[in-house]
Amino acid sequence: MRIPAPRRRRLRSATASARAARWIPLAVLFPAFFALPAAPASAQGERPGIVLGLVYDSTTSVPLAGARVAVVGTTVMGESNDVGQFRLEGVPPGEYQVIFFHPRLAALGISIPPGQVRVTAGAVSEVYLAVPSRETILSAWCSAEPGTGDTSIGGIVTDALTGVPLPRARVTVVGNRTGVLQRRRMIVEVRTEDSGEFRVCKLDSAEELTIAVSFGRDQALPVDVRRAGPNVLDIEITISEPVTITGVVVDHGSGDPLPDARVDLVGSSFSQLTDSVGRFGFAGVPPGRQIIETSLLGFAPRLDSLTVFSNEALGLEIALSTEAIVLDPIVVSGRSNRRTGLTTPGSRFSGLTAAQVDSIAPRVFDFASLARAARVPGVTITEKMLANAFGGAQLGVCIEMQRSRAGANPNTCNMVEVRLNDGPVPDPAFFLLELNHRDIKEFQFLTPLEAGLTYGQRGANGVLLIYTR
Known part of the structure; x- marks a missing residue:
């Protein structure tokens, strides 16, 4: 099962001196681990509880494997697995703070506030730990900078051909038009x-x-900044000329052309x-490795x-071999006119199946769509x-169900689990904004009932249940 691929890269400081100082603003926002209070002592004879959780890296939109997780005030420690999950057993009942350590935190130059968890005797408790999003980190970095403006911009400039970062690229921010020439x-x-x-x-x-980026004689298209607050803009510069790919799809056995075959550049x-004669063609394809x-x-x-x-202009011949197809069994759903009991999970499917996702995903640009x-x-x-x-405003995807919205404040989000x-x-609202929709296999909504x-x-x-490929 594949974890969603990261859509953005992590953000670092702009100067070497800033790299040494970038811990300062986040130290103000995040409490130091050594200042955490000790946990309360548990009652004599009470059974210990279990803490389950997930460590997530919001900067790359993937779970964080290999994180060392500790319950403050106890000797209980553990490590997150390949999908970011951890299980801590033998935790005495009480209220605790849970912290984690990972080299990723040092690379970003940040410390993370602890998670809070209440452990009940013989029960399982959940806690979620996360590296903040790039927008949150950018906001924290800029909080120590001089000035009074309400907008910050950060990102990475890469070569569209290879994805290699471009050093010493020129980044210019322009504002209102002035003067006779309205420049x-x-x-x-x-x-x-x-x-x-x-x-x-x-x-x-x-x-x-508006932000403009150039590298040598090559320039990226200008990008307008349309909202206040932290803006993470990763910009690619196309240094090379586009490519034309044409081809024909044929039957491997007979050599006959195959009409209506689907050809995708992954x-x-x-x-x-x-x-009708098996031909296809793509113009304006970026050079480089293609699947x-x-x-x-x-x-x-x-x-x-x-x-x-x-x-380059490239011609291909793609041969397909016949394959036996195993069809799924037919499922018949019936509904009685008589009143029935409560709906149970699995009695209906409200979402998109794997086949539906495969059909729709190429025509949309994000998970919300x-x-x-x-x-x-x-x-x-x-x-x-x-x-x-951390009290700031950040763009997110809000998903709500009608049954849970009665009397809700329109400025808040009754977010589904x-x-x-x-x-x-x-942080599901921010996670869904960064999620690569092409990594999704299928998803399903369950009503509150x-x-x-x-x-x-x-x-x-x-x-909302999401399953990846």
Whole structure:
């Protein structure tokens, strides 16, 4: 089972001196581990409890494996597994703070506030631990910078061909038009580090902000900054010329062309059905390594890898072999006119199956659009500014169900419980914004009534189950 691929890279400081000082703003926001209070002593004879949890890296949108997790005030320690989950046994009853250590924290230059957990005798308790998102880290870094502006920008500049970071790239931020010629006023200009990373802080959102990036004689398209707050913008510069790929799909046995075969460039928006003589073609493909996926009902699908160079025209012949198809059994659902009892989990499917995701995913750009395509009654999906764990406002995906919204404040989000591969997800609204929708195999919504039978109070607002490939 594949964990969602990260969509962004981590952000570092803009100067060597800042790298040494970047612990300062986060030290103000996050309490030091050594200052944590000791845990209360448990009553004599009470059975210990179990703490289950998940460590998640919000900067890369993947669970964090190999994190050392400790319950403060006890000798109980453990380590997160390959999917970020951990299990701590023998914890005396009481209220505790849970901390974790990982080299990723040192690489980012941050410390993390502890998680809170109440352990009950003989029971299982859950706690979620997470590395903050890149937006939160950027906001913390910029909090120590001079100025009064409310907007910060940071990111990484890479080569679109190889994905290699570009050092010393020029990053320019311009504002309102001024003067007789109405030229954009330059606000600030910086250079990327050796890692390709940059940041500019405390800009005024009242101005019309645009960021332009150049590397040598090559330039990226300007990007408008449309909202206040921290903005993480990863920018690619296309240094090479695009490529044209054409080809024909044929039957391996007979050599006859195969019409209506689907040809996809994996990880891109290039997708096409072959014409009546089996031909297909893609123009404007970025040079570099490409993965071509070809499929047709009744034939075994195939994946091919090729490397194309700048300004090259490439012709392919793809042969498909026949394949025996095993069909799923038919499932018949009936409904009685008589009144029935409560709906139980598994009695219906509200979401998208693997086949439906495969059909829809190439036509959408994020998880929110994919979830809307499911058209689940009673589910509303919006993108709006939400409060993060440190009191700031951050863009997130809010998913709510009608049954749980009575009397709700319109400025808050009664977020459904999100479970990834049956594990809990911390900060689900921000996780869904970063989730790569092409990594999703299928997903399902459970109403509060259905979810309550399995997840108890955690399912009071409904549950979203996501399974990856």
